[in-house]
Amino acid sequence: NAGVMQNPRHLVRRRGQEARLRCSPMKGHSHVYWYRQLPEEGLKFMVYLQKENIIDESGMPKERFSAEFPKEGPSILRIQQVVRGDSAAYFCASSPIVGQAQAYEQYFGPGTRLTVT
Amino acid sequence: KQEVTQIPAALSVPEGENLVLNCSFTDSAIYNLQWFRQDPGKGLTSLLLIQSSQREQTSGRLNASLDKSSGRSTLYIAASQPGDSATYLCAVRGRGSQGNLIFGKGTKLSVKP
Numbered sequence: 657n658a659g660v661m662q663n664p665r666h667l668v669r670r671r672g673q674e675a676r677l678r679c680s681p682m683k684g685h686s687h688v689y690w691y692r693q694l695p696e697e698g699l700k701f702m703v704y705l706q707k708e709n710i711i712d713e714s715g716m717p718k719e720r721f722s723a724e725f726p727k728e729g730p731s732i733l734r735i736q737q738v739v740r741g742d743s744a745a746y747f748c749a750s751s752p753i754v755g756q757a758q759a760y761e762q763y764f765g766p767g768t769r770l771t772v773t
Numbered sequence: 774k775q776e777v778t779q780i781p782a783a784l785s786v787p788e789g790e791n792l793v794l795n796c797s798f799t800d801s802a803i804y805n806l807q808w809f810r811q812d813p814g815k816g817l818t819s820l821l822l823i824q825s826s827q828r829e830q831t832s833g834r835l836n837a838s839l840d841k842s843s844g845r846s847t848l849y850i851a852a853s854q855p856g857d858s859a860t861y862l863c864a865v866r867g868r869g870s871q872g873n874l875i876f877g878k879g880t881k882l883s884v885k886p
Contacts, residue, residue, distance in 0.1 A: 689873055689874075691874075697878070698777075698862070698877060699864075699876040701874065704873055711871050715873070747816060749874075761807065762807070762874060763819065764816050764817040764818075764819070766815060766816040767816050
């Protein structure tokens with residue numbers, strides 16, 4: 657059973673370009689979480705998605721950031737018009753939700769390291 | 774608002790020592806607490822998950838305890854090895870949340886041979 661997969665592992669973008677980060681959850685998992693780790697900072701929650709639904713986006717910056725988890729295919733975190741402050745490691749996690757959702761472990765992918773030049 | 778603090782921020786020990794990493798959280802209304810390991814430039818590896826109804830969990834040389842009423846958890850590592858060198862992260866899942874984890878900033882552990 658493959659783990660959570662993220663690609664690309666490293667992404668370099670110039671200021672003003674768009675960044676697309678992909679996350680494929682573990683097999684059988686239908687819930688995805690995105691977190692961001694800024695240099696010298698802890699991981700911060702960004703958004704929680706189920707298939708075709710955004711459940712909680714309270715951690716998402718109000719502008720330029722969006723996320724989706726379509727019925728088919730991976731979850732996508734999209735950053736438009738990137739700025740240097742977006743440089744960070746972006747992690748995706750998934751969990752199997754059966755019954756009480758919050759009881760379950762989250763399994764993390766290897767992350768995408770975004771560098772904005 | 775839930776806040777998670779980890780002390781110390783960094784720790785260096787000689788190989789073979791037993792050690793304790795500390796985690797504290799401000800709101801005791803949690804579903805569970807999870808300890809992770811993160812190697813430089815890598816993702817997170819889940820080490821132990823403690824449900825709010827549990828007091829401790831063990832896996833090999835690792836033992837994690839949870840005292841929900843006082844807002845504390847400890848990760849005990851027995852007979853430390855150089856391969857244990859990494860950053861250890863504590864995260865809680867609060868009852869007021871939709872399921873997201875709230876992380877501490879981690880303890881960077883270095884085990885010297």
